[in-house]
Amino acid sequence: MRRATDHVIAGLEARISSGELAHGERLPSERALMAEFGASRSVIREAIAALSNRGLVLCRPRHRPVVRRPGYEAVLEVTGPAVRQLLGTPEGVESLFRTRIFVERALAREAAANARREDIAALRQALEANRAAVEDTPQFYVTDRAFHRVLYEIPRNPVFPAVHEGFFNWLRPHWVKMNQTVAINRVNLAAHEAIYEAILARDPDAAEAAMNRHLEAAWGFVRETFAEAG
Known part of the structure; x- marks a missing residue:
């Protein structure tokens, strides 16, 4: 599971860094990410939590996570x-x-x-x-x-x-x-x-x-x- 989570983190982080996922843009839905990465819901949620801890996405209850532009x-x-x-x-x-x-x-x-x-x-x-x-x-x-x-x-x-x-x-x-x-x-x-x-x-x-x-x-x-x- 750890390797699967790291794969999702790396993929989303690359898209944020490149600007493909822009600052203020919502992440794809959990269902869409599960299909894209061939991962379980728990893996997707763990990856999003890790990105949140790194300051790359903003998570709020009952809202889809939003991309944050990396900054100081x-x-x-x-x-x-x-x-x-x-x-x-x-x-x-x-x-x-x-x-x-x-x-x-x-x-x-x-x-x-x-x-x-x-x-x-x-x-x-x-x-x-x-x-x-x-x-x-x-x-x-x-x-x-x-x-x-x-x-x-x-x-x-x-x-x-x-x-x-x-x-x-x-x-x-x-x-x-x-x-x-x-x-x-x-x-x-x-x-x-x-x-x-x-x-x-x-x-x-x-x-x-x-x-x-x-x-x-x-x-x-x-x-x-x-x-x-x-």
């Missing part, structure tokens, strides 16, 4: 369950958060050195939305995420926005435990303003330092949730 976000989504297992301890969360600090410090430097006019405009717009939401904590959280997202988009490398989504999804369960107040919103807004001003001034050192201060403070807020749990 899909790859990171597939690794999500494993990453969440690693986040079961404060040490695991800190390791991931410090990875985020490392990445965003570099992105702040990159933005200060190479951001285009439209990048600066997008960052300013995100900052203004963040400022307007400072009294509304749920909306401030949304605009905070959007501000950082712009920095991941500036290098025009599709890996970085996918990494941003990964950080957001993996760390979100810990962020929602944080003490969220308007006073903390104002601290974070001031940090965003400092990052923006350094980027606007084309000062990579100041941009990196501002980002480092911001995220080290953010880690302090996250760390407090572990102390409370203990």
Whole structure:
């Protein structure tokens, strides 16, 4: 059965990679796949489950599976369950958060050195939305995420926005435990303003330092949730 399943997986994966089965297109029915591959229903279902685990198809109850174009976000989504297992301890969360600090410090430097006019405009717009939401904590959280997202988009490398989504999804369960107040919103807004001003001034050192201060403070807020749990 394993060999039969691998045969179906390889056949469907080749068709997805070649574009014969396009992004957003539904897979053929189970009955059609059984006839095409000369396989049992259980083999077809096992193959589809494997493709879903690889991020190549999207499965929903009572719907035929849909093809997903292979991409960085899909790859990171597939690794999500494993990453969440690693986040079961404060040490695991800190390791991931410090990875985020490392990445965003570099992105702040990159933005200060190479951001285009439209990048600066997008960052300013995100900052203004963040400022307007400072009294509304749920909306401030949304605009905070959007501000950082712009920095991941500036290098025009599709890996970085996918990494941003990964950080957001993996760390979100810990962020929602944080003490969220308007006073903390104002601290974070001031940090965003400092990052923006350094980027606007084309000062990579100041941009990196501002980002480092911001995220080290953010880690302090996250760390407090572990102390409370203990």
